[in-house]
Amino acid sequence: xAVVSQHPSWVICKSGTSVKIECRSLDFQATTMFWYRQFxxxxxxxxxxxNEGSKATYEQGVEKDKFLINHASLxxxxxxxxxxxxxxxxxYICSARDNRKASYEQYFGPGTRLxxx
Amino acid sequence: xxxxxxxxxxxxxxxxxPVELRCNYSSSVSVYLFWYVQYPNQxxxxxxxxxxxxxxxxxxxxxxxxxxxSQTSFHLRKPSVHISDTAExxxxxxxxxxxxxxxxxxxxxxxxxx
Numbered sequence: 001x002a003v004v005s006q007h008p009s010w011v012i013c014k015s016g017t018s019v020k021i022e023c024r025s026l027d028f029q030a031t032t033m034f035w036y037r038q039f040x041x042x043x044x045x046x047x048x049x050x051n052e053g054s055k056a057t058y059e060q061g062v063e064k065d066k067f068l069i070n071h072a073s074l075x076x077x078x079x080x081x082x083x084x085x086x087x088x089x090x091x092y093i094c095s096a097r098d099n100r101k102a103s104y105e106q107y108f109g110p111g112t113r114l115x116x117x
Numbered sequence: 118x119x120x121x122x123x124x125x126x127x128x129x130x131x132x133x134x135p136v137e138l139r140c141n142y143s144s145s146v147s148v149y150l151f152w153y154v155q156y157p158n159q160x161x162x163x164x165x166x167x168x169x170x171x172x173x174x175x176x177x178x179x180x181x182x183x184x185x186x187s188q189t190s191f192h193l194r195k196p197s198v199h200i201s202d203t204a205e206x207x208x209x210x211x212x213x214x215x216x217x218x219x220x221x222x223x224x225x226x227x228x229x230x231x
Binding site: 034049 | 151153211223226
């Protein structure tokens, strides 16, 4: 089946620093990748949608200068949280889809837990 | 715009009892519907999906969901639950708008008691 990995699985960083999270599709080409964040005991909130080779489309209320998304290849997307603050602590989940397939199904990564101290 | 409403935030149930997790959606276009399960500190796993065809879809571990277009619902059911079914369940909708992005419901915490 389609597998999506994320790295790191958890990260602790100090306030003011930046942290990069990688999302990889291991056995398929991800024409579109999505980034979500999930607060404890809450649902997933879509942050942005990125298509390979294009700029990401951010959801309303998401700061694009703070959450930098790069989707440079069909198997890799990165989310960089710049100048992180404690309120950025969350569970970040990516998903990937091959738009050329008719199922329109997204495959989710295992998530990255970010803690900003 | 699309939206998903999960009517119950928590559902406690005894082991071997039946359960129904309710999901209603709204959309102006044709939809694809999904149920995902999330175990503590883990990512999402697809439980089942409706894309087209038969309105009743089943998972390999005994869950089923029925797409009801007139009631705009996609309720999840299992005739007999196990302790291991304790998890968070998310209903989601995707459609031919906004690049097929998926919108999630708030989630339902299924707690199976012995």
